[in-house]
Amino acid sequence: MYIEVNKAGLTYRKHGKDFIALSDTSISIAKGEFICLLGPSGCGKTTLLNLIAGFLKPTSGEVLIDGKRVEGTDPKRITVFQNYGLLPWRTVEGNILLGLENSKLSKAEKMERVDSLVALTGLSGLRQSHPRELSGGQQQRVAIARALAVSPDVLFMDEPFSALDPITRMKLQNDISSIASSSGITVIFVTHDIDEAAFLGDRIAVMEGNPGRIREIIDNRIRGTGDRTSAYYISLREKIFEILKLGGEHDPEYVI
Numbered sequence: 038m039y040i041e042v043n044k045a046g047l048t049y050r051k052h053g054k055d056f057i058a059l060s061d062t063s064i065s066i067a068k069g070e071f072i073c074l075l076g077p078s079g080c081g082k083t084t085l086l087n088l089i090a091g092f093l094k095p096t097s098g099e100v101l102i103d104g105k106r107v108e109g110t111d112p113k114r115i116t117v118f119q120n121y122g123l124l125p126w127r128t129v130e131g132n133i134l135l136g137l138e139n140s141k142l143s144k145a146e147k148m149e150r151v152d153s154l155v156a157l158t159g160l161s162g163l164r165q166s167h168p169r170e171l172s173g174g175q176q177q178r179v180a181i182a183r184a185l186a187v188s189p190d191v192l193f194m195d196e197p198f199s200a201l202d203p204i205t206r207m208k209l210q211n212d213i214s215s216i217a218s219s220s221g222i223t224v225i226f227v228t229h230d231i232d233e234a235a236f237l238g239d240r241i242a243v244m245e246g247n248p249g250r251i252r253e254i255i256d257n258r259i260r261g262t263g264d265r266t267s268a269y270y271i272s273l274r275e276k277i278f279e280i281l282k283l284g285g286e287h288d289p290e291y292v293i
């Protein structure tokens with residue numbers, strides 16, 4: 038498998054006591070897979086993402102990518118955060134070019150790449166705008182375009198859409214889903230949102246806290262279809278509700 042998390046754990050020393058942020062966690066991820074890490078606040082989603090991305094080292098177990106132990110971050114593995122992380126003094130174009138700063142492309146080739154990324158992320162009319170002139174959704178599109186500029190092997194996203202309104206959020210979900218399908222990038226996507234996970238993930242790792250761990254990994258056979266209303270999608274959500282113990286009694290009158 039492309040990414041192997043083998044019995045990885047992370048224990049912090051907190052007020053003189055050990056605190057297990059992530060316990061004995063294993064997951065294998067294929068190249069090109071879209072994996073959602075879903076669970077309540079504090080269950081270790083960011084910790085697991087950071088272990089795979091190389092921001093943190095496990096205190097037990099190991100993480101391998103392409104057969105090599107992850108020892109730190111890698112320029113071909115890019116993280117998109119919730120707060121966009123754009124440079125306010127640079128334009129949209131300038132921020133996207135940041136991702137190409139260390140590339141050997143000629144100036145013309147870089148501009149061609151920016152052209153296609155701007156089109157892909159729906160920012161064509163905003164190239165010369167500064168981040169302060171953009172909505173949250175547009176700023177997150179710039180952050181995604183900048184991340185894609187380096188043609189990453191792995192894209193890490195930690196609640197990238199949680200500051201957005203529901204409609205903008207759904208549009209960006211549609212976009213990232215089709216970008217992931219067409220580019221073959223491996224995506225590790227952290228979310229609190231059950232609908233988002235059910236829509237985006239090829240597989241959804243449902244996590245729980247105290248200690249942080251993966252409770253169950255669910256397959257999603259309709260991922261990428263853009264279907265938010267099918268019986269399969271509804272049943273997938275229900276399955277997640279059940280795992281998270283959020284399910285109520287079904288009223289037989291409303292069972293389809």
Ligand SMILES: Nc1ncnc2c1ncn2[C@@H]1O[C@H](COP(=O)(O)OP(=O)(O)OP(=O)(O)O)[C@@H](O)[C@H]1O
Binds near residue numbers: 058077080082085
């Ligand atoms: N540097 C640290 N020192 C001590 N404890 C930490 C540290 N970082 C995280 N933790 C604890 O580890 C647990 C898991 O944190 P993590 O950030 O992975 O949760 P999360 O699932 O991403 O939560 P959220 O959805 O709120 O972002 C939390 O209980 C947190 O308090």
Ligand SMILES: [Mg+2]
Binds near residue numbers: 082083084195227
């Ligand atoms: Mg987090």
